[in-house]
Amino acid sequence: MSNVHAVGSTSEDTATTEDTATTEDTATTEDTTEPIVSVENLRVSLGGTDVLHDVSIDVPEGRLVGLIGPNGAGKTTLLRAINGTVSIDSGRVTVAGVDAATCSSRRLARLVATVPQTTTLSFGFSVRETIEMGRHPHISRFGAMDDTDVAAVESAMAATAVEALADRSITDVSGGERQRVLLARAVAQETPVLVLDEPTANLDINHAARTLELVRDAVTSEALSGRAAIAAIHDLDLAARYCDELVLLADGEIKAYGSPEAVLSAESIGSAFATEVAIGTDPVTATERVVPRATVPAGAADTDCYVHVLGSGMLARETIARLAETGCSGSVGPIPTGDIAAETARLNGFSIVDAPAFRSLSMTVKDRVRARCQESDAVVVTEAIDSWQRRLLAGLDCETIAVSGGPTQSTEGSPAGNADSVDHRCSVEELVGELFDRDET
Amino acid sequence: MGVRQRAATYSAALAVLLAVVMTVSAGMGPVYIEPIAVTKVILNAVAVPVGMTLSSTPISAGPLQAPAIELVWHAPFSFGTERVHEQIVLGVRLPRIILGATVGFALATAGTVMQGFFKNPMADPSIIGVSSGAAVGAVAFIVVPSAIPFGIGLRGAAFVGAVVTAFLVYLIATQSGRTPVATLLLAGIAVQAFLSAVISFLQLYSGESLRQVVHWLMGHLGNARWGDVGVTVVLVPALFVIILAYGRDLNVLLLGEADAKSLGVEVERTKKILLVLSSVITAAGVAVSGVIGFVGLIVPHMVRLIVGPDHRVLLPTAALAGASFLVLTDTIARTALGGSDIPVGVVTAALGAPFFLYLLRSREVHSL
Numbered sequence: 010m011s012n013v014h015a016v017g018s019t020s021e022d023t024a025t026t027e028d029t030a031t032t033e034d035t036a037t038t039e040d041t042t043e044p045i046v047s048v049e050n051l052r053v054s055l056g057g058t059d060v061l062h063d064v065s066i067d068v069p070e071g072r073l074v075g076l077i078g079p080n081g082a083g084k085t086t087l088l089r090a091i092n093g094t095v096s097i098d099s100g101r102v103t104v105a106g107v108d109a110a111t112c113s114s115r116r117l118a119r120l121v122a123t124v125p126q127t128t129t130l131s132f133g134f135s136v137r138e139t140i141e142m143g144r145h146p147h148i149s150r151f152g153a154m155d156d157t158d159v160a161a162v163e164s165a166m167a168a169t170a171v172e173a174l175a176d177r178s179i180t181d182v183s184g185g186e187r188q189r190v191l192l193a194r195a196v197a198q199e200t201p202v203l204v205l206d207e208p209t210a211n212l213d214i215n216h217a218a219r220t221l222e223l224v225r226d227a228v229t230s231e232a233l234s235g236r237a238a239i240a241a242i243h244d245l246d247l248a249a250r251y252c253d254e255l256v257l258l259a260d261g262e263i264k265a266y267g268s269p270e271a272v273l274s275a276e277s278i279g280s281a282f283a284t285e286v287a288i289g290t291d292p293v294t295a296t297e298r299v300v301p302r303a304t305v306p307a308g309a310a311d312t313d314c315y316v317h318v319l320g321s322g323m324l325a326r327e328t329i330a331r332l333a334e335t336g337c338s339g340s341v342g343p344i345p346t347g348d349i350a351a352e353t354a355r356l357n358g359f360s361i362v363d364a365p366a367f368r369s370l371s372m373t374v375k376d377r378v379r380a381r382c383q384e385s386d387a388v389v390v391t392e393a394i395d396s397w398q399r400r401l402l403a404g405l406d407c408e409t410i411a412v413s414g415g416p417t418q419s420t421e422g423s424p425a426g427n428a429d430s431v432d433h434r435c436s437v438e439e440l441v442g443e444l445f446d447r448d449e450t
Numbered sequence: 451m452g453v454r455q456r457a458a459t460y461s462a463a464l465a466v467l468l469a470v471v472m473t474v475s476a477g478m479g480p481v482y483i484e485p486i487a488v489t490k491v492i493l494n495a496v497a498v499p500v501g502m503t504l505s506s507t508p509i510s511a512g513p514l515q516a517p518a519i520e521l522v523w524h525a526p527f528s529f530g531t532e533r534v535h536e537q538i539v540l541g542v543r544l545p546r547i548i549l550g551a552t553v554g555f556a557l558a559t560a561g562t563v564m565q566g567f568f569k570n571p572m573a574d575p576s577i578i579g580v581s582s583g584a585a586v587g588a589v590a591f592i593v594v595p596s597a598i599p600f601g602i603g604l605r606g607a608a609f610v611g612a613v614v615t616a617f618l619v620y621l622i623a624t625q626s627g628r629t630p631v632a633t634l635l636l637a638g639i640a641v642q643a644f645l646s647a648v649i650s651f652l653q654l655y656s657g658e659s660l661r662q663v664v665h666w667l668m669g670h671l672g673n674a675r676w677g678d679v680g681v682t683v684v685l686v687p688a689l690f691v692i693i694l695a696y697g698r699d700l701n702v703l704l705l706g707e708a709d710a711k712s713l714g715v716e717v718e719r720t721k722k723i724l725l726v727l728s729s730v731i732t733a734a735g736v737a738v739s740g741v742i743g744f745v746g747l748i749v750p751h752m753v754r755l756i757v758g759p760d761h762r763v764l765l766p767t768a769a770l771a772g773a774s775f776l777v778l779t780d781t782i783a784r785t786a787l788g789g790s791d792i793p794v795g796v797v798t799a800a801l802g803a804p805f806f807l808y809l810l811r812s813r814e815v816h817s818l
Contacts (some may be wrong), residue, residue, distance in 0.1 A: 072480070094708040114715055114716045115714040117714070120714070123709070135758075151695060153452070154453075204712075
């Protein structure tokens with residue numbers, strides 16, 4: 010990507026109108042205070058239905074902006090308004106100071122490159138020929154590809170790792186490979202603005218991440234200022250990880266706009282996607298992670314059930330996740346705030362009785378745990394218990410169950426010392442059945 | 451190899467093939483003439499301008515008299531040839547051969563454009579009703595000559611019919627500035643069906659002239675004279691050059707209209723230009739030859755199998771191949787049954803279809 014130039018520097022068109030256009034473009038892109046893409050009060054209707062109403066966003070240069078939102082939210086339409094392929098009803102879209110709706114296709118194609126969701130190529134062009142089509146707006150009608158064009162195509166192919174496919178027919182490569190070819194075509198177009206519609210939809214995890222890295226590097230590169238990218242991304246976790254800003258679209262309106270941390274809240278995502286979600290933090294990338302909650306099948310579980318989980322760590326985490334999935338509410342503790350089970354509990358709406366690690370429990374904590382247990386319909390023990398806990402369990406009226414690790418472990422496994430203190434023992438997998446079977450009898 | 455080199459290499463090879471086919475064809479007929487003798491006759495007829503001279507007769511008769519400039523021609527070759535051969539080759543066979551080459555060139559060009567434009571392997575030059583329009587014009591002229599005004603003649607009537615029909619189909623398919631390709635295709639089919647009805651009706655009441663009508667509808671190149679060749683020979687190459695300049699746009703249009711627009715193609719304008727050019731080039735062909743089917747459909751396919759789908763290479767190669775193909779089939783048409791002509795349209799279909807089927811079966815055709 011290092012030899013991607015601002016649009017002004019590569020244009021070799023000699024027509025006077027194009028020359029003036031180029032000068033203007035350069036002037037605008039150098040002005041760093043101006044947003045490179047500006048959408049004002051955009052309204053678009055397709056087939057009589059309002060798809061976008063009153064959408065306004067400004068994309069400053071150097072940003073990768075992610076468009077998120079449910080199916081039919083208007084993401085693709087917004088992208089198409091920016092690349093000039095949909096006619097707008099009212100409002101204004103400017104790219105590098107140029108009105109996208111009224112300028113010539115050729116001029117806009119030197120400002121905005123598009124990676125479409127898919128392409129329909131009815132005849133067997135080779136991958137290289139397809140990528141060369143990205144140079145179309147840079148070559149005059151009677152001209153041919155010159156060294157600049159060839160170099161742009163070569164570096165785009167290298168950046169997107171499609172060199173190995175170069176001589177294969179575009180109709181013979183896989184869907185994911187085709188998507189990378191389309192990205193290469195857009196990169197070869199060498200425009201300040203890149204518009205991507207679901208660029209990772211068909212890609213494997215490696216290429217999905219590499220695609221977004223490539224785009225992010227392209228827009229944030231210090232050598233090339235005045236660039237930005239807007240991508241409709243389905244995968245919210247990828248969006249949170251790679252985008253500088255997110256735009257949440259739903260019902261043709263912008264519901265939230267800002268940093269991923271600000272936009273990805275359980276409320277905004279939940280209402281936009283009409284589902285309940287939990288927003289956690291990815292343990293690897295430390296970026297936001299959106300997890301939709303399982304929809305509880307009607308009658309499958311007693312959703313009033315309240316369960317206290319006595320324990321911490323991985324097994325407690327699995328237990329909580331399993332309980333939450335069936336619609337149970339509950340609590341966990343005593344547990345240190347940084348424990349992985351605490352995170353899972355928080356995301357699933359379980360209350361936490363927190364206690365500092367490596368210290369004996371204070372009276373307050375013990376009282377709080379006892380209170381939680383007494384309120385519960387059942388208490389699930391996930392680790393070896395001490396004498397205080399043993400006494401606590403003995404004094405409870407409710408059902409007590411000890412769980413042990415995954416399917417590979419026997420039910421006689423880890424909480425070995427609990428055998429005499431609890432009513433039942435089972436694995437995490439069996440827990441739900443165990444709980445509700447007892448409830449019914 | 452770059453696209454231009456590829457286009458130039460293939461075109462040069464096909465141009466040589468065309469020259470050979472034309473030369474051999476000019477020797478074929480009731481009087482057989484050796485290709486060498488034909489070559490000599492043709493070369494003798496070649497004249498090149500070597501200079502200019504001021505004519506003694508001024509252009510205008512008024513007070514401001516500009517002297518006319520005349521080219522001085524020089525014939526570089528003067529081989530010894532038989533006079534009767536000169537008359538046969540130059541006077542009888544060559545006009546028909548050149549007309550055949552030009553019509554084949556035009557039909558193959560238009561077919562290539564239409565297949566790319568419609569992204570449909572079934573598309574041919576007549577898909578938007580050009581041939582039907584030409585047929586209505588021609589048949590109307592044959593059956594009721596008084597119905598055709600301005601004394602434009604059979605060819606004029608066919609040409610006007612073709613262009614008017616194409617324009618009509620375009621108007622029907624256009625709504626608020628956009629011409630969806632699918633609508634255009636369907637409008638073309640509907641108009642063709644209507645025009646066939648008109649032709650059938652005219653045929654029914656054609657009486658004595660039925661034979662002439664059928665002959666025209668089957669497509670023929672017979673009785674061409676130098677005077678008939680003139681307009682077509684000038685018009686077709688000129689239109690072809692403009693179409694060739696849109697080769698890259700045609701490639702990009704194959705990606706779909708939204709993609710093409712985002713790659714800088716002014717989609718609606720380009721579509722309009724391509725439609726006008728290919729309609730007029732088809733009209734220029736069918737007006738002089740009648741409806742010759744199959745050339746515009748199969749020649750682009752055959753050539754695409756060899757040179758690939760890039761229109762910058764495909765357009766010139768398909769055009770040259772179409773020219774050779776029609777000269778070849780017309781040679782068969784006028785020699786196969788001794789003295790009597792078979793309509794060339796019959797030969798193109800009879801030979802082209804099996805050859806195309808052979809290609810389909812023998813090569814893995816998956817990218818049409």
